[in-house]
Amino acid sequence: MNRFALSRREALAGVIAAAALGGGAWEAAGSAARGGVGSRVEVVVPAAAGGGFDTVARQAQHALQTNGLTRTVEVVNMPGGGGTVGLSHVAGQTGRADLLMVMGTSILGGVRITGSAVTLDDITPLARLAEDYVVVAVRADSPLTSFADLAERWAADPRAVAVAGGAVGTADHLLAALALRGVGADPADLTYIVYSGDGEVLTSLLSHTADVAVSSYNGFAAQIDAGEVRALAVSAARPLPGVDIPTLREAGLDLDLANWRGLAAAPGLDAGQRDRLAGLAQDLVATEEWRESVRRFGWEDAFLAGADFADFLAEEDDRLTGIIDGLGLLA
Amino acid sequence: MTTTGPDAPASAPTAPPTAPDAPPAPRTRATLGVAALTGATGVLLLLGGALIREPAASGYLGPRFFPLAVGALLVATALASAAWALRPAARRAAAAAPAPAPERGDRRTLVVMAATLAGHLLLLQPLGWLIAGTLLFWGISTALGPRRPLLDLFVAAALAGVVQMVFSGLLDVPLPAGPLGGIG
Amino acid sequence: MDALSLLAGGFADALTPANLLWCLVGVVLGTAVGVLPGLGSSMAVALLLPLTFLLEPTAAFIMFAGIYYGGQFGGATTSILLNTPGQSSSIVTAFEGYAMARSGRASQALAAAVLGSFVGGIVATTVVAFFAQRMVAFALGFGPAEYFALAVLAFVSTVAVITSAPARGVAALGVGLALSVVGIDDQTGAVRMTLGVPQVLDGIDIVVVTVGLLAVGEVLHCGFRPDGAPADRVIASGAPWLSRADLRRSWLPWLRGTAVGLPFGVVPAGGAEIPTFLSYGMEKALARRRGNSEFGRGAIEGVAGPEAANNATTATAMIPLLGLGLPTSATAAVMLAAFQQYGMQPGPLLFEGDADLVWALLASMFVGTVLLLVINLPFAPLWARLLRLPRRHLYAGLVVFATVGVYAAKGSVFEVGLLYAVGAVGLLMRCHGIPVAPVLIGVILGPLAEGELRRAMAAGQGDPAVLLDSGIALGLYALMLAGVAIAVAAALRARRRTPAPDAENPPVAAP
Structure with a gap:
């Protein structure tokens, strides 16, 4: 038997292999061309399922998918370390344009109180969405x-x-x-x-x-x-509409604390990728589904992006660092 | 190898494969080896635990307690089991038992497999899943049975292609595209 | 009875042809995604989420139920056939299931798993339907001290019952606990034992450890020690169905597993891992007492019990979700979000406010369980044929799936490297006779044990007595001591009976 002749089984396998490789190559090229954004987005929640950050992510998932802004949104919970576990994960995903992370007051505080080596400088903050x-x-x-x-x-x-x-x-x-x-x-x-x-x-x-x-x-x-x-x-400064709970100020304490929620992305994105994701956040807050969520969960609309958001973030970091220092908890 | 139960790490050299429930024969050297491993893990935990920097907000039991406690438990277990193996009765029993057959494995197969895995790690990003995945399957299957490399290569390519289609097409999970990334 | 008529109403809503079709689609897709390592039911649910938003609530929940059960079963399938658990709750199934598959009894193992899932699912769903409110009260009896006792019970029973050499068991458990400590500390954010590697700051993933130790370790070991290679081509021998003897051996483990699993779903932080390990340990101890243990060589009891426990836990996990609004798993969190989407708030008032939908959901859980059985039982022999592939292709495919699953779940080559490194450790452990089960239980339950211990101490302001200040905790410790006493007594008896240790447990002729 000629050792270069293919057996029928091998020939069949070869044909199947060629077809599968072709299909795979087509998919690989297609997926690369989509640039990893637009079709699928993974949202990292730096807290356990069923909390404030988690609710934001899952409401966003619903609004984004229902309006066809992205095809699939997968929510991944990464609790622990005052949010620094999820933060470290995102900080390690350099260049991933299909990744979002829910962030907010608690992440800033978590970074400062734990003395985390990974900070918000290691990810790409995008926008503030709402206050809670x-x-x-x-x-x-x-x-x-x-x-x-x-x-x-x-x-x-x-x-x-x-x-x-x-x-x-x-x-x-x-x-x-x-x-x-x-x-x-x-x-x-x-x-x-x-x-x-x-x-x-x-x-x-x-x-x-x-x-x-x-x-x-x-x-x-x-x-x-x-x-x-x-x-x-x-902890609101003014009584919340439709919620019969006294504020801390009404209870006689000079204290209020907004717990804002926002979105961030992976580090190492080019300007185009960053704008696309920031645009996604902008489109998100404009959807009817998101506005309905804001109403249902008693949040306050607080969308802020771009340079204003960067300024806000710097101020907020200073303010929270001051608070934590004042409490004697600074790492 | 015939057993894979949790306590029957298949065909341990000291026990016949059909007796997973049997306590390990009291062969001093094997026991000491395990004790050394246990002790080393314990010492690593003790050292690592001592080096943890405790933040100000640490509560009653800080981040150090658990690693240190587990480390201490492991060191104690290691010392106890070493002492047990070295007590005179155990040594006599070990001496009476036939010497354990030295671990003789098929090193060639293992080396080919290890090289395949290492190669896959290096090539996955630059060459993309289609090529790296094909080589991964082909390398492992050739290591285990090198008789029909061409058939194996075709099967490997078919599987890599199907996996790529399922993950990028159906599941929307990106796999490294390699050079194909430049085409689109 | 009121609840019965409400449930009948729920069935009326659930049993339309269209809904059955959605449930079918859910079961099939859930199983398909569940067989990929690293992609469990929550991935399946996430993928199908856009579709469910187009459906009316009843149909959507019915499909969820199907995906949920399908994903669970998919994990068991790969455990049995390939030694690769799709999710942590089916790790235990791999121990005896894979051993059964290797001795040509894969379809029996699969059938025992499907039927066990069915029994566990049906009984647990009945409990959810009729006793959800009362079970909530039970769940709230669990505080940090009780959770810690639970974790200790799991550790001790793993070392004392599952493994036969305590020193090696402790060593393996310690390795698992050591791995669980790596990364950022949950409670304080302190960086622990990372050796300066930034990629492990978020911890070492359970999927990586499980798939690495069991699947990659197995392939490497198989290449390293190719003893008996020609006979190794497993061919499903005999009838593909459960024999009368198999059924006789399985029905009690199904019921016992269900009983073990039921309470754990209700307890919010329990998870399905503890009951599966406990059920396995129980069946093994019972088999040892009977004196004809096949454990280690493919005991059907070791598949039947844990799978029933797994599905019983999965179903009762609906209780905290419905009764308290607490999701205990990623899949449950998706369902919580879906509830909220339809304007409902799971919690104490759900059963009053949205009774129709709740009863339709419960009815659909029954339907999903039945469909799982109907669809998968005939497929068991077909799945088992997978093992007729040439050994080298089977193992190479296993490495490919492990690799791509971990890459897809974690998105980095580093994690794939970690997977291979853990596989190498698995090879070493196999060569030196160190069991892998305690490593897995250590990695999975280490964080629970540590976190709850620290919470208990915080709540008790540093007084260790708080750990024993609870009837449930004391009961769990008593159970643990009794188990250890029985194990020690059995070991002593065995030693007296047979002077040569290797002569214990003479091989039993395989059926």
């Missing part, structure tokens, strides 16, 4: 019926009150520490139980692990409506 607020809540059967009761308990024995909230440096954590200082105690005495998502914070409260929970309003909304959780105060 933090709620201080207790179980319905708790003896604490108002923020004044909590202030009294805190002033008497700060360590005895177990407070559950999001990761270190999040708006939850900063608000708890600021409020404790506001009632005249040492913020170093805060007994704070760290969770990586709002859902876990709620469970911690309901399972009697924590006495007080600090988290975004939406984490508690269903339980507040059902009468199982009582909100003591909200």
Whole structure:
């Protein structure tokens, strides 16, 4: 048998291989031509499923896909380290134009409080989308019926009150520490139980692990409506429309804290890629679905992009660094 | 190799493959080797744990506690199992047992496989999935059975092509395009 | 009964031809994506999300249920056939399932897995439908101290029951725990044990460790020790169906696995890994007591129990989602978002406010479970034929799928390199008789154990007594001590009976 002659099986395999290679090459070239943007976007959430950041990502996923702005949006949860786990992941994906990350107050705080080597300089911040607020809540059967009761308990024995909230440096954590200082105690005495998502914070409260929970309003909304959780105060400067919770200012504390949410992209993008992704954020906030989400979750529209956003980010970083330093928590 | 249960890391040299539940024969050297590995992991954890920089907001048990605790547990286990293996009764039993057959593996196959994997890591980005993936399949299959390289090559190319179509076409997951990236 | 009539109404909504078609599509696509390593059901759900938005809510949820179950089963299929778990909840299935496949009983293993999933799914869905509200109260009994006790129970039972040499088990568990520590600390953000490599700041992925140790390690080992190569071409022998003897051996493990799995889905941070490991350990200990253990060589009990436990957990995971609005998995988070899309807020009021949809969803979970059985049982022998491929092609394909799965999930060549490195470690462990299961349980549950320990200490302000200040935790520790006592007693008895250790467990003729 001629050793160069193909057996029938080999010939068949060769034909199939040629066809598959052709198809694969066509797909590879096509996918490369799309430049990785427009068809599929991966959204990294630097927190566990079911929290504030997660909600932003999943609402964006819905709005983007429904309006055909992208074909597929995949949400990936990467909780931990005050958001620095997700941040480090995105910082390592240099040049990926199909990657977005949800970011906000909590990431800035998380970076400063952990002394993370990876900072916002290592990713590409794109835009601010909306503002959210933090709620201080207790179980319905708790003896604490108002923020004044909590202030009294805190002033008497700060360590005895177990407070559950999001990761270190999040708006939850900063608000708890600021409020404790506001009632005249040492913020170093805060007994704070760290969770990586709002859902876990709620469970911690309901399972009697924590006495007080600090988290975004939406984490508690269903339980507040059902009468199982009582909100003591909200961190907004003015009362929220349609939400019957006193602000911290009304409770007598000189304190408010907005928890803004935004989007960032991977580092190392060229101007065209960056503009395309920033445009995607702009298109997102204009969709009917997104406006509906903002209404439903009680957020405030706060879109900001470009140079204004860069300025805001620098200011916000200074402000939060000052707060954390003032609390004695700067790494 | 015949067993793959969790405690039967297939055909360990010291145990017949059909007795996965049997405790390992008290061969001193094997036990000491495992103890050394355990101890080394423990020491690594102790050193690494000691080097962790604790942030100010660390709570009651900081980031150091767990690595140090696990490291200490491992070092203790290593010392205990070494002492157990070196006690006189165990040494007599080990001496009486037939010497374990030295690990004799098929080094040629392993080297070809390792070279294939290393080559794939180096070539995946520059050549793209289609070529690198074809070589990956072809390298492994030729290492395991080098009789029909041409058929294997065709199968490899077909599989790489199908994978590329499924991932880029259906799942929208980008695989490295290699030189094809420049065409579009 | 009220709930019954509501459920009947739900079936009326769910059982339209169009909905059945969507469920079918979901099951098939879920299975197809589930068989790719690294791409579990959450990837499948994400891919199909745009399609579901076009559907009315009932149809969308029915399709979700199908994808969810399909993805779970896809993971089990690759565990059994290729030693490559598609997701962490099907790791245990690989241990005995793959051993069964290698002895020509792949289709029996698959059938035991499908039927186990079916039993677990149906029983658990019934529990969800009728006892969801009461189970929520049970879930809230779990705080940090209880979770920590749960993790310790899993560690100890892995070392004491699953492995036969405790020192090696502890060593392997330690390696797993060490790997779980690498990266940025969850709670404080401190950088730990990264050796200066920035790519591991976000930790070492469970998929990389699992697929590396089990699949790549297996291929390397197979190349390194090609003993018995000609006989190694596995051909599915005998009838492709479960024999009467198989059924007799499987039905109790199905029920026991279901019972083990039920409570874990409800507990929000539990996950499906602990119950699968516990069910495996239980079946193995029981088999050892009976004295005819086939564990390690392909015991059908070791597939039947964990798969039932897995699906029971998957189904009861709906309880925290529906009753508390807590998603316990990525797939559940997608479903939560979908609920919110349709203007509903899962939580205590959902059963009152949107009863129609909830009951349609529960009905569709029943339908999805039945469809999974109907579709996959006939396919079991077909899947098993995959093993008739030439060995070199099978293993090369395995490496290709492991590589592309990890690359797709993580998007970097570094992770692929890590995969191969872990595979090399797996080869070394196999050569030195160190079990791999404890490594996996350490990597998966290490973060849970550490995180909850630290939370418990924080809540108790540094007083260790808080760890024992709970009936549930004390009960779990008592269970653990009892298990260890039984294992030690069995080992001592075995040693007295047979002076030569290698003579223990004489080979049982394979059926």
